[in-house]
Amino acid sequence: MDDRVVLAIKLNNAASNDPCELCGRRTDPEVGPELFLDGSWALVCYECGEKYAPELMGLLLDYRRSRSFEEFLDNPS
Numbered sequence: 001m002d003d004r005v006v007l008a009i010k011l012n013n014a015a016s017n018d019p020c021e022l023c024g025r026r027t028d029p030e031v032g033p034e035l036f037l038d039g040s041w042a043l044v045c046y047e048c049g050e051k052y053a054p055e056l057m058g059l060l061l062d063y064r065r066s067r068s069f070e071e072f073l074d075n076p077s
């Protein structure tokens with residue numbers, strides 16, 4: 001596989017269920033920051049994100065974690 005895969009975090013404002021552009025696996029995108037192939041709107045799954053752009057993946061997961069923590073603070077069950 002081409003090792004010059006460049007990924008980007010972009011705001012996904014139309015949650016579709018497109019398969020991962022790189023491996024064809026199902027993705028489960030959320031509206032908000034998601035991983036895409038740089039220069040396109042082709043979704044990339046988190047496994048491929050981990051493989052090709054672990055730093056971006058880390059940012060995305062940190063964002064998810066802090067957001068769910070805020071939701072937890074808003075709605076303690």
Ligand SMILES: [Zn+2]
Pocket residue numbers: 020021022023024025044045046047048049
């Ligand atoms: Zn993938």
